[in-house]
Every structure is written in structure tokens, then in C-alpha cells.
């Protein structure tokens with residue numbers, strides 16, 4: 001049952017928070033519905049979930065049509081400039097901003113529709129070439145300054161995907177680096193509401209929470225494995 005799996009994930013989050021001496025309220029659950037159909041989203045909404053993540057723009061636009069009332073949808077996958085027009089009215093958060101250029105494209109579309117968007121800068125903390133995101137901390141810091149000034153856009157923190165490994169110390173190290181970099185962004189943008197550190201997925205959410213994550217993005221543990 002979906003409700004059982006959601007309860008299990010919430011338990012896991014709570015356990016990790018207690019172990020880390022943190023408040024459970026400090027960690028937001030984002031339910032990742034990529035590769036799952038609209039009916040599953042409806043079921044998840046009925047089960048009480050309100051914050052969702054999708055990694056492909058077109059898939060999300062089709063799937064979530066008519067379902068967006070009262071929920072929050074986060075884009076967690078790479079965004080191409082020509083798809084930025086789909087952001088307003090669909091995604092209230094874009095977690096995968098990896099260049100000034102894409103942030104500018106989102107901003108232009110936002111001013112057309114007079115809406116706003118919270119964004120996270122994606123940091124490639126694992127150094128894996130297959131992952132998007134800023135690879136260089138200094139490049140990310142410089143981009144953060146430029147992006148924060150863009151109309152309609154509010155920089156809220158960082159997002160990262162942990163390294164693909166069984167080595168828990170390495171995963172923890174990558175998350176720690178991301179948290180430290182987020183602190184630097186906060187120091188550099190004193191007027192921005194930097195309060196979000198999106199890290200942790202099904203396999204590493206406990207490590208992420210002990211390293212300070214404020215948002216975990218969970219697909220498999222809630223919805224089962226995805227059809228490819």
C-alpha cells in the first residue's frame with residue numbers, strides 16, 4: 001500500500017532526525033513521481049502528499065495538468081533553455097539550475113506571466129561526469145550573485161545528488177561539502193532567504209539528514225522501482 005510506504009519513509013526520516021539531534025519539521029519530503037503515471041500522483045495526493053518532484057519538463061506538464069491546485073511541483077532534472085517557457089504555473093521550484101543562462105531564461109518567462117520561482121543551484125558534489133551541476137565552488141558562488149538579482153527569482157539554496165557508491169563515508173563527505181558551500185552562498189547573499197539544502201534520495205537519505213539536509217527527494221521507497 002502506498003500509505004504504508006509513505007509512513008515507512010516518514011519513519012526513516014524521523015529516525016534519522018532523532019539520531020542527528022534535529023527536529024523532524026526541518027526536513028521536507030519531496031515525492032519523486034518520474035516514470036510513474038498520473039493515477040499514481042492522484043493516489044499520492046489522496047494519501048496526503050503535497051510536494052512532488054519530476055525530472056522531465058514535458059512529462060510533468062502532461063501528467064500534472066489539472067492536479068496542481070494545492071500542491072507544489074519541483075523540477076529536479078536538467079532544464080534546457082527552450083523548455084523554460086513551461087516553468088511558470090507548473091514548477092514553483094527549480095532545483096536543478098546549473099548556469100546563469102538557464103536562470104535568465106526562467107526569469108524572462110516569469111516576467112511574462114508575473115509569477116515567481118524559488119531556485120536551487122545544483123552542485124556536482126560527486127565530480128561524476130554524468131551528473132549536471134556546477135563543478136567548481138567558485139563558479140557556483142559567482143553565479144549565485146548574478147542569479148539572485150534576476151526578476152522573479154529567489155535563490156533558496158543548493159541541491160546535490162550523492163555519489164553513486166556504497167562507500168558511506170564518501171557520500172557523507174560529498175554532502176558535507178555541499179552544506180559548507182551552501183553556508184558560503186548564505187554568507188555572500190545576506191539578503192536572500194537561503195534555507196534549503198536538497199540532498200538525499202532513497203538509498204542515502206539518512207546520511208543526508210545527518211549532514212544537514214532540509215529536503216529529501218524520494219522516489220523508489222515510496223512508489224517502487226520505475227519502469228524504464
Ligand SMILES: *Cc1c(COP(=O)(O)O)cnc(C)c1O
Pocket residue numbers: 032034055076077161201202203217218219220221
Ligand atoms: C530520480 C531522482 C530522485 C529519486 O531517486 P530514488 O532513488 O528513486 O529515491 C531524486 N533526485 C533526483 C534528481 C532524481 O533524478
